[in-house]
Amino acid sequence: MSAITASPASTGPPPAAAPRRHLPFHGDALSRLGLLLLIGFLLVAVFGAWLPLGDPEAVNAGPRLAAPSGRLWAGTDSLGRSVLPRLVEGIRTTFLLAGTAVMVTAAVSVLLGMMAAYYRGLVAELITRGADVLFAFPALLLAILLAAIVGPGAPGALISIVLICSPLMVRVVRAASLSVVDRDFVVAARVGGAGPGRILLVHLLPNIAGPAVVQATYALSVGMLLESGLSFLGLGLQPPSASLGSLVHEGAVYLPIAPWLVLIPGTLLTLAIMAVNLVGDGLRDALDVRGVEVRR
Amino acid sequence: MSAETGSAAPVLAATDLVIEYSTRNGPIRSLDQATLTVGSGQIVALVGESGSGKSTLGMATGRLLASNAVYAGGLLSVAGRPVYGPGAQGGEGLRALRREVLAFVFQNPVAALNPTMRIRRQMELAGPAGREARDGSSAAEALGEVGLTDVPRVLRSYPHELSGGMAQRVGIAMALRRRPRLLIADEPTAAVDATLRAQILNLLVSQCRDQGCALLLLTHDLHAVAQHTEQIAVMYGGRMVEHGPTAEVLGRPMHPYTRALVAALPGEERPGRRLEAIGGVPPVLHAGCPGCAFAPRCPDALPNCRDVRPADAAVAGRTLTCHLHPGEIGDPSAAPNDAGRPRATEAGRRHLDKEQEAAR
Numbered sequence: 321m322s323a324i325t326a327s328p329a330s331t332g333p334p335p336a337a338a339p340r341r342h343l344p345f346h347g348d349a350l351s352r353l354g355l356l357l358l359i360g361f362l363l364v365a366v367f368g369a370w371l372p373l374g375d376p377e378a379v380n381a382g383p384r385l386a387a388p389s390g391r392l393w394a395g396t397d398s399l400g401r402s403v404l405p406r407l408v409e410g411i412r413t414t415f416l417l418a419g420t421a422v423m424v425t426a427a428v429s430v431l432l433g434m435m436a437a438y439y440r441g442l443v444a445e446l447i448t449r450g451a452d453v454l455f456a457f458p459a460l461l462l463a464i465l466l467a468a469i470v471g472p473g474a475p476g477a478l479i480s481i482v483l484i485c486s487p488l489m490v491r492v493v494r495a496a497s498l499s500v501v502d503r504d505f506v507v508a509a510r511v512g513g514a515g516p517g518r519i520l521l522v523h524l525l526p527n528i529a530g531p532a533v534v535q536a537t538y539a540l541s542v543g544m545l546l547e548s549g550l551s552f553l554g555l556g557l558q559p560p561s562a563s564l565g566s567l568v569h570e571g572a573v574y575l576p577i578a579p580w581l582v583l584i585p586g587t588l589l590t591l592a593i594m595a596v597n598l599v600g601d602g603l604r605d606a607l608d609v610r611g612v613e614v615r616r
Numbered sequence: 617m618s619a620e621t622g623s624a625a626p627v628l629a630a631t632d633l634v635i636e637y638s639t640r641n642g643p644i645r646s647l648d649q650a651t652l653t654v655g656s657g658q659i660v661a662l663v664g665e666s667g668s669g670k671s672t673l674g675m676a677t678g679r680l681l682a683s684n685a686v687y688a689g690g691l692l693s694v695a696g697r698p699v700y701g702p703g704a705q706g707g708e709g710l711r712a713l714r715r716e717v718l719a720f721v722f723q724n725p726v727a728a729l730n731p732t733m734r735i736r737r738q739m740e741l742a743g744p745a746g747r748e749a750r751d752g753s754s755a756a757e758a759l760g761e762v763g764l765t766d767v768p769r770v771l772r773s774y775p776h777e778l779s780g781g782m783a784q785r786v787g788i789a790m791a792l793r794r795r796p797r798l799l800i801a802d803e804p805t806a807a808v809d810a811t812l813r814a815q816i817l818n819l820l821v822s823q824c825r826d827q828g829c830a831l832l833l834l835t836h837d838l839h840a841v842a843q844h845t846e847q848i849a850v851m852y853g854g855r856m857v858e859h860g861p862t863a864e865v866l867g868r869p870m871h872p873y874t875r876a877l878v879a880a881l882p883g884e885e886r887p888g889r890r891l892e893a894i895g896g897v898p899p900v901l902h903a904g905c906p907g908c909a910f911a912p913r914c915p916d917a918l919p920n921c922r923d924v925r926p927a928d929a930a931v932a933g934r935t936l937t938c939h940l941h942p943g944e945i946g947d948p949s950a951a952p953n954d955a956g957r958p959r960a961t962e963a964g965r966r967h968l969d970k971e972q973e974a975a976r
Contacts, residue, residue, distance in 0.1 A: 513715025526732035
């Protein structure tokens with residue numbers, strides 16, 4: 321076998337590379353469902369503002385607390401605002417806020433996690449212990465504390481999500497990096513005179529990208545949940561702007577007489593978080609590093 | 617071999633180098649006053665059992681030891697520049713030294729390549745910095761020189777798409793990309809298919825010879841050593857016990873440990889004859905060994921072997937570190953206390969002589 325591979329093998333790529341997957345999440349129906357849902361949500365979030373649904377902040381678009389009907393699909397709230405455009409805006413804000421927070425989280429944690437693995441000693445100690453301290457706080461308590469310090473609003477929610485999602489991601493990235501950093505190709509790069517920057521970005525980052533992306537999707541769902549929780553407590557987005565959580569908050573008072581005000585945004589939030597988690601599971605299975613090594 | 621300044625200095629000079637690993641159970645001494653010199657362009661083998669300190673010495677040349685390794689004395693300089701000892705540089709100086717002088721070939725060729733990068737990009741990164749780095753044709757040339765066919769396909773492959781032999785050829789090409797002056801090869805053929813070992817080793821040695829690059833070959837494979845290397849250093853317990861021209865040392869091993877290694881060599885034994893294993897296990901040193909590290913396993917040990925450290929002595933064209941007078945062990949058949957071993961040693965020697973002739 322080895323004699324064959326050493327001699328000219330001009331017959332195209334080896335068979336291991338042949339079965340290409342044309343669709344994402346091959347044979348994983350749940351993850352596909354999640355992906356479809358997520359794409360739907362993202363489309364609404366991006367293009368929803370241009371849909372002819374009316375002004376989300378226009379008061380007296382209809383009678384107050386009107387039930388869903390042919391004209392007002394999701395009914396109206398206590399000020400007579402049409403709920404449907406508010407839902408679309410809520411989806412956009414929730415995804416935007418959580419997404420931004422997760423990108424910041426990912427950038428910070430990936431860098432810190434790789435550094436904690438590459439530089440042993442004091443730097444690693446500081447990073448991991450710092451992460452442990454943050455990790456010890458109950459998530460929502462920390463968020464409320466921050467909202468009290470920074471003041472309610474989007475910046476406070478963003479910082480909360482970053483601080484709550486980072487410790488776990490730092491740990492995951494560090495663990496993944498530790499298994500890579502001592503491998504021969506990293507030593508070879510060091511022999512070649514590569515500095516820390518090149519080793520971290522060129523050699524380490526692509527090798528830990530899989531676990532980092534999977535962790536980022538989970539962080540996205542946690543971020544959406546946190547944002548909603550904060551908004552529900554009145555510490556997140558402030559009226560009149562809407563997020564899914566603040567819509568639930570606004571509707572909660574009228575639960576006995578107008579349950580749709582809570583049920584619709586609540587269901588949407590559940591679906592969105594479920595979609596993100598399903599996609600995360602699918603990514604985890606698809607990017608499973610061990611699977612790749614076995615294939616070799 | 618170029619006549620540039622500095623080529624007069626040996627590419628690798630270790631003197632009484634002591635390296636310890638700090639572990640939970642106290643320090644483990646891996647190099648115990650190791651002394652080794654590799655001249656410019658020399659092909660040198662470093663042999664010894666697992667745990668004798670070969671790899672530690674190899675990695676120490678680039679200060680690439682694990683983070684729990686502690687330098688505890690002695691000198692190590694590479695191409696005249698100190699790596700351990702007074703005047704040793706860190707930071708940029710160390711990076712420049714690694715970049716300009718050193719290269720490594722590893723045991724597992726696939727692990728030595730970044731799994732997320734195509735070979736072309738890795739060859740570029742391994743190549744000299746600047747304009748040439750973007751030049752795909754020079755990467756292709758380098759791969760052609762190591763005997764790879766279908767170079768374009770290899771260039772666009774990921775490491776897992778290559779066989780072990782191909783990956784090791786790529787590894788050799790990458791290592792030699794910057795024209796290093798010292799190549800450290802740590803068991804470069806151990807993970808390669810047995811049928812390819814000879815080819816890969818031939819390639820490694822001939823490429824080093826062509827470039828005038830010194831090669832330090834860390835290995836267990838005495839057959840390969842006999843075929844390819846000019847000098848051999850036998851290591852035991854973190855120390856050189858015998859060091860000299862390969863033909864002399866393997867042809868007439870003088871240190872009891874070297875003799876035992878040669879006797880343990882699978883050679884021309886007839887069916888039914890036992891291979892001679894070396895009794896006992898290699899030592900784990902927690903501090904400097906007061907005497908000779910091999911004394912507990914040595915069949916010829918003298919009373920002072922365990923307590924008094926033998927000095928290096930020039931004997932019969934080699935450096936020998938042993939208390940036994942050469943006269944007492946020089947003629948194996950004269951040794952009265954081991955009946956089976958001399959013949960096995962003879963067999964191993966004849967076998968090695970034949971291989972050397974075949975190599976010429």
